[in-house]
Amino acid sequence: MNTNQRLHSLDNLRAIMMWLGIVVHVSVNYMESPAPTPWRDSQTSLLADLLIVFIHAFRMPVFFILAGFFVAMLVARRGIAAMLQQRVRKLVWPFMLFWPVLFIGMALLMAVYAHLNAYGTIGVDFSLIPQIPGRAKVSLLHLWFIYYLFLYCLVYALLLRLSANIPSGWQEGLARSWKILGTNWWGILLLSLPLAVAGGFYRNGMVIPLGSFLPDIAEFIHSGLFFTFGIFLDRYQSEILENFTRKSWLYLIAGLPVFFLFLKLSKSFGSAESTGYGLQWAMAYLYNGVSWLWSFALIGLFLRYLPGRNRVLTYMADSSYWVYLVHMLGTMGFGILLYHSPFGAIGRMICNILLTTLFCLLSYHLLIRHRFMGRFLNGSTKKTTAGPDAEAMHSNLGAQ
Numbered sequence: 573m574n575t576n577q578r579l580h581s582l583d584n585l586r587a588i589m590m591w592l593g594i595v596v597h598v599s600v601n602y603m604e605s606p607a608p609t610p611w612r613d614s615q616t617s618l619l620a621d622l623l624i625v626f627i628h629a630f631r632m633p634v635f636f637i638l639a640g641f642f643v644a645m646l647v648a649r650r651g652i653a654a655m656l657q658q659r660v661r662k663l664v665w666p667f668m669l670f671w672p673v674l675f676i677g678m679a680l681l682m683a684v685y686a687h688l689n690a691y692g693t694i695g696v697d698f699s700l701i702p703q704i705p706g707r708a709k710v711s712l713l714h715l716w717f718i719y720y721l722f723l724y725c726l727v728y729a730l731l732l733r734l735s736a737n738i739p740s741g742w743q744e745g746l747a748r749s750w751k752i753l754g755t756n757w758w759g760i761l762l763l764s765l766p767l768a769v770a771g772g773f774y775r776n777g778m779v780i781p782l783g784s785f786l787p788d789i790a791e792f793i794h795s796g797l798f799f800t801f802g803i804f805l806d807r808y809q810s811e812i813l814e815n816f817t818r819k820s821w822l823y824l825i826a827g828l829p830v831f832f833l834f835l836k837l838s839k840s841f842g843s844a845e846s847t848g849y850g851l852q853w854a855m856a857y858l859y860n861g862v863s864w865l866w867s868f869a870l871i872g873l874f875l876r877y878l879p880g881r882n883r884v885l886t887y888m889a890d891s892s893y894w895v896y897l898v899h900m901l902g903t904m905g906f907g908i909l910l911y912h913s914p915f916g917a918i919g920r921m922i923c924n925i926l927l928t929t930l931f932c933l934l935s936y937h938l939l940i941r942h943r944f945m946g947r948f949l950n951g952s953t954k955k956t957t958a959g960p961d962a963e964a965m966h967s968n969l970g971a972q
């Protein structure tokens with residue numbers, strides 16, 4: 573498979589992962605498990621909980637692996653300074669522009685949702701918004717991803733500068749160790765260990781970002797390990813990606829019993845207030861094993877079955893940054909509009925997913941795609957076929 577096909581495959585994968593973000597954040601409205609978030613519907617379904625746990629296992633890991641992969645590719649082709657300049661343009665400026673707007677808009681929607689939960693009527697009362705334990709009132713919102721991604725890029729650039737003082741043989745040995753981990757079945761057992769240590773401090777072993785501007789150590793390690801793997805994936809992409817492609821179905825199937833065992837432990841012990849670190853570590857180890865298995869599987873499956881450009885998926889990939897930024901306004905806003913609808917939880921979920929997707933894609937097509945904001949977020953939407961330039965073909969793949 574040539575380089576262009578690999579890039580198109582991974583762009584197609586990103587498009588699907590982006591859309592699944594809408595599914596996850598719609599499901600939050602209708603989950604049965606107790607949560608302090610104010611955007612909770614009166615109708616709930618176990619399906620919502622299962623969707624969140626299922627998709628969360630691989631969605632962000634895939635994003636961070638792809639982000640590390642394309643950042644490393646950009647450094648290799650254009651240098652550290654160019655990478656940092658591009659990341660400032662793709663991450664910092666959009667964050668500074670959109671975070672204040674989203675913070676105000678989502679705070680207003682939270683207040684309306686909280687009023688619905690308290691009184692069953694539309695109203696605005698910020699005092700009704702519950703305080704989420706461990707989360708600051710002023711948080712990163714869902715923009716924690718691009719915030720952390722930029723921090724990883726800074727750390728990566730610093731380490732590259734420092735590596736000039738490290739013997740090349742040591743550097744090669746370190747890089748080859750990541751290749752070995754990515755091409756042997758037992759590598760997943762080792763890769764899951766540090767993630768289990770971090771996840772053991774979270775309920776059910778699942779690392780859920782709290783959105784603090786001060787990076788959380790466990791969250792930083794968790795997402796950073798996937799990003800780091802992506803960096804070395806670029807260096808040995810022929811060998812590692814060929815392994816993923818060849819073993820994609822094996823990785824997918826192997827993750828199923830591990831996932832079901834995790835669900836069984838979560839159902840039996842996850843809701844207990846006295847769950848100890850050891851049990852949560854075990855759940856975290858299983859859950860992150862699934863994350864690696866299904867991340868490798870999805871990359872391999874898309875390389876095998878979607879190697880070329882697909883018009884629908886390409887359009888979704890082009891729109892993904894905009895959708896990522898604004899979709900929470902849709903999932904919360906349509907959740908409010910559907911609160912008193914005659915549908916049950918599953919019916920409301922389906923309607924919310926469809927309406928949010930329509931809102932995001934229509935607003936992108938009519939207001940963003942061919943206007944200044946489209947160039948601000950994505951650069952040109954035209955894709956070159958002249959060569960495998962990572963930024964020209966997939967300029968924002970590492971950004972969402």
